[in-house]
Amino acid sequence: MFFIDPKTDVNANVPNLGLAYAATHHKVKVVDQHVLPYPADRFLGIKAETVGVSIKSFTAAEAERIKRVYSKKYPGSKVVSLTGFLDVQCCYPYVAWDGGIEHAEPFSDNYPFPEYELFDSFRYLRANWETGFWAYPVMTSQGCPYSCLFCASRNRKWMARSAQNCADELKNAKEKYGIKSFDVIDDAFNIDRKRVIEFCELIRPLGLRWACTNGIRADRFDEDTARAMKAAGCYHVGFGVESSDPGILEAIKKGETIGQIEDAVVSAKRHIPMVSGFFVIGLPGSTYEKDLASLEWAKKLGIRAHFSYFVPEMPAKNTGKTFYGPDSGPGSEPYSRERQVKIYKMSKELRKKFYSGENILPKIAVFTVRGLPKYGLNGILTHTVHLFKRGWTYLTKGELP
Numbered sequence: 001m002f003f004i005d006p007k008t009d010v011n012a013n014v015p016n017l018g019l020a021y022a023a024t025h026h027k028v029k030v031v032d033q034h035v036l037p038y039p040a041d042r043f044l045g046i047k048a049e050t051v052g053v054s055i056k057s058f059t060a061a062e063a064e065r066i067k068r069v070y071s072k073k074y075p076g077s078k079v080v081s082l083t084g085f086l087d088v089q090c091c092y093p094y095v096a097w098d099g100g101i102e103h104a105e106p107f108s109d110n111y112p113f114p115e116y117e118l119f120d121s122f123r124y125l126r127a128n129w130e131t132g133f134w135a136y137p138v139m140t141s142q143g144c145p146y147s148c149l150f151c152a153s154r155n156r157k158w159m160a161r162s163a164q165n166c167a168d169e170l171k172n173a174k175e176k177y178g179i180k181s182f183d184v185i186d187d188a189f190n191i192d193r194k195r196v197i198e199f200c201e202l203i204r205p206l207g208l209r210w211a212c213t214n215g216i217r218a219d220r221f222d223e224d225t226a227r228a229m230k231a232a233g234c235y236h237v238g239f240g241v242e243s244s245d246p247g248i249l250e251a252i253k254k255g256e257t258i259g260q261i262e263d264a265v266v267s268a269k270r271h272i273p274m275v276s277g278f279f280v281i282g283l284p285g286s287t288y289e290k291d292l293a294s295l296e297w298a299k300k301l302g303i304r305a306h307f308s309y310f311v312p313e314m315p316a317k318n319t320g321k322t323f324y325g326p327d328s329g330p331g332s333e334p335y336s337r338e339r340q341v342k343i344y345k346m347s348k349e350l351r352k353k354f355y356s357g358e359n360i361l362p363k364i365a366v367f368t369v370r371g372l373p374k375y376g377l378n379g380i381l382t383h384t385v386h387l388f389k390r391g392w393t394y395l396t397k398g399e400l401p
């Protein structure tokens, strides 16, 4: 048996953590076409009785294709879905086919530390962790008890590992993989403020840089938390803002006021060098003027602003497992193409300001020179294609994918 992570351009620098737990549990090798897409379809070179495919909402079509081509080449083999350990990663739900391999163990300290040596992308992953180009992903908790209506992570039981267990994983990753930094990729990292402070105290001696890139709750963040995070090496924190309009925050069941969010941003900015806000354009009840006001709010507070677009979920009758479908439609007042372009350009300008301020392109060049000798042939091929794609998008659209 072996496992596959299908190729995709989404979060290419973040390995599939649910799959890493499953592979570690079964001690099974992974063909990781996600982090290392080249050579393409190399899984066809391995014959196995059973192949487990870890599918997310955005790789569902690619997973079907994998099943088709693999079954054609090896008609006696079974290609099944692989789920469990995590149900959602970075807001993207895992998807199951009927009769796949499932794991029911609830998220806890009982999970193994992921053994990335089982991934065939390991050499490339480790080189990028060692140079500090990529951050090691860690999930300290899973689930979110809040009900923000646009979010795939909502209304799920919050299950947390102990601060000590998370710190042990990071110490292990530093010793074993030479990591220089990590990203907390929880759905809602700071539900328990005491656990956050304890986590900060425990990881401080490791001397790692880290970020909370998925957005944390503003109403559970305060000056003490900001201080503790900064002292423990946190250089970047993000908040789910969604909109600056009080009526929209209420309509989407955010459970926070814009005043609370603003206070959290101000506290974070006092201590943590980089502060981001995540916004959603086109939320129910939104209008062109309200979306514009959110952009102005981000500008006024001087935060890195990331904008997504609200895409209503498919209704439950269509499984509810993906974001898109024939029954989806606009949830806000539709506005003209010219106005959509204006919003897009404004959000792009906000991002661009930070890209140039951080010298991202020279940094990528330095990391590449450091990492190249360690990548191996497949890693060099993948890295070259990534660089070309990113460079091309930057030159033609003025932003990084």
Ligand code: SF4
Binding pocket: 144, 145, 146, 147, 148, 151, 152, 153, 154, 155, 187, 188, 217, 240
């Ligand atoms: S608080 Fe964050 S993770 Fe939780 S439902 Fe809202 S947006 Fe999703």
